[in-house]
Amino acid sequence: MEVRTRAPGKIIFSGEHAVVHGSTAIAASIDLYTRVALQISSDSENGEGLLKLQLKDMGLEFLWSIRRIREMLPDLSAPLPSQPMACSSESMESIAVLVEEQSIPEAKVGLASGILAFLWLYTSIQGLKPATIVVTSDLPFGAGLGSSASLCVALSGALLALSDVTNLDLSSQGWLTFGESELDLVNMWAFEAEKIIHGKPSGLDNTVSTFGNMIMFKSGKLTCIKSGMPLRMLITNTKVGRNTKALVAGVSERTSRHPDAMNAVFSAVDYISKELSTIIQSPVHDDLSVTKKEEKIEELMEMNQGLLQCMGVSHASIETVLRTTLKYKLSSKLTGAGGGGCVLTFLPALLSGTVVDKVIVELESCGFQCLIAGIGVKGLEICFGGSS
Structure with missing residues (x-):
């Protein structure tokens, strides 16, 4: 089974900087997306059991044997997709070793935290299954358009869609959306992944990417609003x-x-x-x-x-x-x-x-x-x- 997801980037329409000092700000989703294609495979299909991550736009591919991931994460328990939790410092250190072994090109060293977040999300939600994940994006990297949040949301959505905690009609044609509680779950996982990338994110970027439309926010309170005009x-x-x-x-x-x-x-x-x-x-x-x-x-x-x-x-x-x-x-x-x-x-x-x-x-x-x-x-x- 293959699942594909897409999650939008974001802009701040008004209120940046002032929001830190108690003013209202408005953020909005944009129709520039990060897309994830996920295919979970059996060992025989995937050689000796590999986890593959392809960053199509950058021409990069990363491979980990499931055996090596198990060696580095021996205490990995059965995944609990319905219970998002923070990445422990022990797991972070072990996953960092797995990322370092990939020898990322020096010019792309900024990707390391995103790959770390990917490995943590994957093992937390899907465990030690071999799979191929392909990522593409319309969003420029590091330009303030929410590229990392849309990646975390698209990954979380794909991983959860193939878990037993979501309820979608697998025979449906075209794009589907999760229900409200499932989106809440995606958003919580994406926020934990954003913490790995940014340390102390506000949670705004992943919320806009998950729920779309526009969000008015003030003093930590988020309110979804819908536009009456294109x-x-x-x-x-x-x-x-x-x-x-x-x-x-x-x-x-x-x-x-x-x-x-x-x-x-x-x-x-x-x-x-x-x-x-x-x-x-x-x-x-x-x-x-x-x-x-x-x-x-x-x-x-x-x-x-x-x-x-x-x-x-x-x-x-x-x-x-x-x-x-x-x-x-x-x-x-x-x-x-x-x-x-x-x-x-x-x-x-x-x-x-x-x-x-x-x-x-x-x-x-x-x-x-x-x-x-x-x-x-x-x-x-x-x-x-x-x-x-």
């Missing part, structure tokens, strides 16, 4: 790496130097996120009402970007994207940590494709990567066999 963004990856921890610390330092001014900034961001949430959820009746709502969304995005500049998290590469899109009367804002990373540009429903093409040509001539994405799509989806 939304499209041009996402520009500046390819400039950034240190999220340092950027967050920089905002806190600025706040301690100018508490009143910065608290006013955070308060304004809170209002922007709440207003965006109201606009996005309200129904639309005709093209005119869509256009009016789009104009308000554009203004709020511009205001949010201005406030992010006040926080000191913009960057020369981000300003280049803002100037370029402004020439075409399009509204943009950074998404995520800032200091590089990605920029969102709102694409109104009636915008001509020719204009979009011109903007992309100009941005790509600066060395940036451009992706067009629908916003607020479904979360984790599953299909069996050859259907899709």
Whole structure:
């Protein structure tokens, strides 16, 4: 039996940085996915019993004999897929040895934590069965679009789909979704895997990827919201790496130097996120009402970007994207940590494709990567066999 899953990436629509200081933020899923194909095989099918992981986009394959995994994890008990638990430090050390034995190319050394998370998820949910797992992704690695969370969600979903704790019709054609309690289970496993990769993740990225649509969050409380209108963004990856921890610390330092001014900034961001949430959820009746709502969304995005500049998290590469899109009367804002990373540009429903093409040509001539994405799509989806 083969199972395939896909889990979306995410953007922060509004409220990044300010959310750390108590403001409301909105995150949304995007129709750029990480896809996982999982086939569990018998020993005879898979030589001497191998666990294979193929990272298709990178042309990398990793192989472990089941015998070697058993040697390194002798205390591995029967899997309990229904009970997500943290990876113990002993297991972490043993799995790290299995990853080190793979001699990952130096240029790809950042993948090690993701492979560690994969091995932990696999052995925790499926135990010591030989299998082949193929991973592909539309999402740029490390650009703040939730690539690691979507990997953890897609893996957790595939592994759980072939366990006895989920209930899906295996004969169904096309993409299926889990029920609410099963999605909760996927989300908990994905969060534990994210901890292996990031240490102390917020849990937001995996929640958006699992459940899809949009999530409003404030002081740790997450609320799912649904868009009443189709939304499209041009996402520009500046390819400039950034240190999220340092950027967050920089905002806190600025706040301690100018508490009143910065608290006013955070308060304004809170209002922007709440207003965006109201606009996005309200129904639309005709093209005119869509256009009016789009104009308000554009203004709020511009205001949010201005406030992010006040926080000191913009960057020369981000300003280049803002100037370029402004020439075409399009509204943009950074998404995520800032200091590089990605920029969102709102694409109104009636915008001509020719204009979009011109903007992309100009941005790509600066060395940036451009992706067009629908916003607020479904979360984790599953299909069996050859259907899709």
